[in-house]
Amino acid sequence: MYRALSIAASGMRANQLQIDVTANNLANVSTAGFRRSRADFADLLYQNLRRPGAPNADGGQAPAGMQVGSGVRPVATVRMLSGGELLQTGNELDMAIEGNGYFAVMRPNGELAFTRAGNFQIDREGQIVTPDGYPLEPRLTIPPDAMSVTISEDGTVSVIQAGDTEPTEIGRLELTIFPNQAGLEAIGNNLLRQTAASGEPMEGPPGEEGRGTLRQGFLETSNVEVVTEMINLITNQRAYEVNSKVVQASDDMLRQAANLR
Amino acid sequence: MADGIYAAMSGAMSRSLALDVVAQNVANAPTPGFRASAVAYREAPARAPDAPPATDAEIRMSTLDAVVPSWQPGPLEETGGALDLAIEGDGLFAVRTDAGVRYLRGGSMTCDRDGVLVTSSGHPLLDVEGRPIRLPAEAEPVVGEDGTIRAGDRTVGRLAVVWFESPAVLSHEGDNLYTAAAGAAPIAAPGLVRQGVIEQANVNVVRGMIDLVSLTRSYEATLRAMESFQNIDRRTVRDLAQG
Numbered sequence: 001m002y003r004a005l006s007i008a009a010s011g012m013r014a015n016q017l018q019i020d021v022t023a024n025n026l027a028n029v030s031t032a033g034f035r036r037s038r039a040d041f042a043d044l045l046y047q048n049l050r051r052p053g054a055p056n057a058d059g060g061q062a063p064a065g066m067q068v069g070s071g072v073r074p075v076a077t078v079r080m081l082s083g084g085e086l087l088q089t090g091n092e093l094d095m096a097i098e099g100n101g102y103f104a105v106m107r108p109n110g111e112l113a114f115t116r117a118g119n120f121q122i123d124r125e126g127q128i129v130t131p132d133g134y135p136l137e138p139r140l141t142i143p144p145d146a147m148s149v150t151i152s153e154d155g156t157v158s159v160i161q162a163g164d165t166e167p168t169e170i171g172r173l174e175l176t177i178f179p180n181q182a183g184l185e186a187i188g189n190n191l192l193r194q195t196a197a198s199g200e201p202m203e204g205p206p207g208e209e210g211r212g213t214l215r216q217g218f219l220e221t222s223n224v225e226v227v228t229e230m231i232n233l234i235t236n237q238r239a240y241e242v243n244s245k246v247v248q249a250s251d252d253m254l255r256q257a258a259n260l261r
Numbered sequence: 262m263a264d265g266i267y268a269a270m271s272g273a274m275s276r277s278l279a280l281d282v283v284a285q286n287v288a289n290a291p292t293p294g295f296r297a298s299a300v301a302y303r304e305a306p307a308r309a310p311d312a313p314p315a316t317d318a319e320i321r322m323s324t325l326d327a328v329v330p331s332w333q334p335g336p337l338e339e340t341g342g343a344l345d346l347a348i349e350g351d352g353l354f355a356v357r358t359d360a361g362v363r364y365l366r367g368g369s370m371t372c373d374r375d376g377v378l379v380t381s382s383g384h385p386l387l388d389v390e391g392r393p394i395r396l397p398a399e400a401e402p403v404v405g406e407d408g409t410i411r412a413g414d415r416t417v418g419r420l421a422v423v424w425f426e427s428p429a430v431l432s433h434e435g436d437n438l439y440t441a442a443a444g445a446a447p448i449a450a451p452g453l454v455r456q457g458v459i460e461q462a463n464v465n466v467v468r469g470m471i472d473l474v475s476l477t478r479s480y481e482a483t484l485r486a487m488e489s490f491q492n493i494d495r496r497t498v499r500d501l502a503q504g
Contacts, residue, residue: 011289011290018291040368043287045434046434051442052430053443055441064329065432066328069281069285072291072292177399179376180372187388221499236374238466240288243284253280256481257484
């Protein structure tokens with residue numbers, strides 16, 4: 001019964017974590033490029049009271065074992081990598097990645113971070129930066145007299161400068177892919193960081209070696225589906241309730257045992 | 262002294278163990294591929310296995326005979342994750358652990374830093390020849406019904422999907438893994454591999470609630486029986502003293 005109490009507590013903690021994850025997904029439903037997460041669980045170790053095939057009281061072999069578990073534990077929060085919808089904004093520096101890959105941006109501490117959110121802007125030096133001012137890598141500067149910016153599917157950036165009729169190519173954007181993109185660590189601000197689990201970044205031109213292509217004037221919305229999240233919320237709430245009933249039942253049984261006269 | 266009190270006590274003890282099993286089932290409702298267990302009780306003589314049978318009326322105990330995982334399939338949930346793998350029908354994926362080959366029903370897989378296909382706990386999945394499978398970064402893997410993994414126009418491996426003559430040889434090991442009893446040989450699995458799908462636990466929460474209520478009540482009944490035996494003892498002592 002004491003075991004049942006701690007098992008039920010582990011179940012309640014698991015449901016709580018799943019609700020926390022769901023809450024974060026719902027809060028980010030309109031964050032550009034946001035990827036929803038799902039908590040992943042595994043059962044805890046088992047106590048073998050008897051293994052299958054062990055000799056039983058009558059001298060024969062027990063056909064089935066007898067094991068009592070010790071609850072559930074969270075093993076990972078998995079980022080669901082399915083793409084969000086592409087939303088047309090018409091903004092010249094909004095870019096959506098169709099397919100695999102991330103934009104690389106330079107954080108103020110000199111580390112690279114990676115993002116799917118393509119809502120870029122220009123800083124006062126003409127550099128393409130994120131809304132937080134982190135420059136896109138490789139760096140690209142839009143000349144001050146540029147009338148319009150065109151970004152092609154393969155990342156080529158060209159501008160039409162004042163007085164010109166022909167576009168001038170000023171550089172090429174790159175996308176980064178990873179051996180295991182699920183291993184990237186979310187650090188807030190729509191950014192992800194490389195970890196030991198993600199493997200080394202492989203940057204290169206869009207559209208090559210499995211990298212996605214760019215869509216100028218589009219933003220990728222989050223891949224959160226409100227209905228799915230609401231259903232998760234309801235099932236977890238109910239599961240939490242059932243676990244609390246287990247606590248009640250074991251408490252009830254313990255009290256009866258304590259009151260034996 | 263009335264010996265029946267021990268029979269009643271054995272009933273209470275096996276009920277409390279059964280509660281642990283129900284708690285484990287209900288707590289693992291969110292665990293992908295988890296197999297709920299059922300308990301079986303058994304009537305057992307209250308003597309050592311090698312003792313001669315008692316001649317007169319013998320006290321029989323109630324013990325928990327077995328805790329058996331149910332291999333009924335759980336509901337399949339469409340997630341769209343490229344590495345969310347499930348088996349429709351009977352079957353298990355094989356993984357390598359430090360302790361040897363273990364089995365699991367599926368779940369959210371991932372790649373490690375070298376691109377090797379692993380479970381969310383980091384155990385590599387094995388192909389039909391017992392080797393880990395490495396996925397290329399540049400192409401999305403496509404998993405066929407027979408477990409064949411293709412990336413682009415290349416076949417990168419075929420997942421081992423096994424099953425056993427009798428699933429009773431399988432026992433829980435934690436971490437969503439199952440271990441087969443020594444000597445049990447895997448056979449070809451009838452189940453089909455499904456990509457982008459997660460099999461939920463086969464825990465029936467309603468059944469869990471009913472088990473809870475009936476366990477609490479039958480526990481209560483055994484405790485009442487123990488009290489009755491004590492009352493008999495008490496009365497006997499009192500009557501004898503007054504005698």
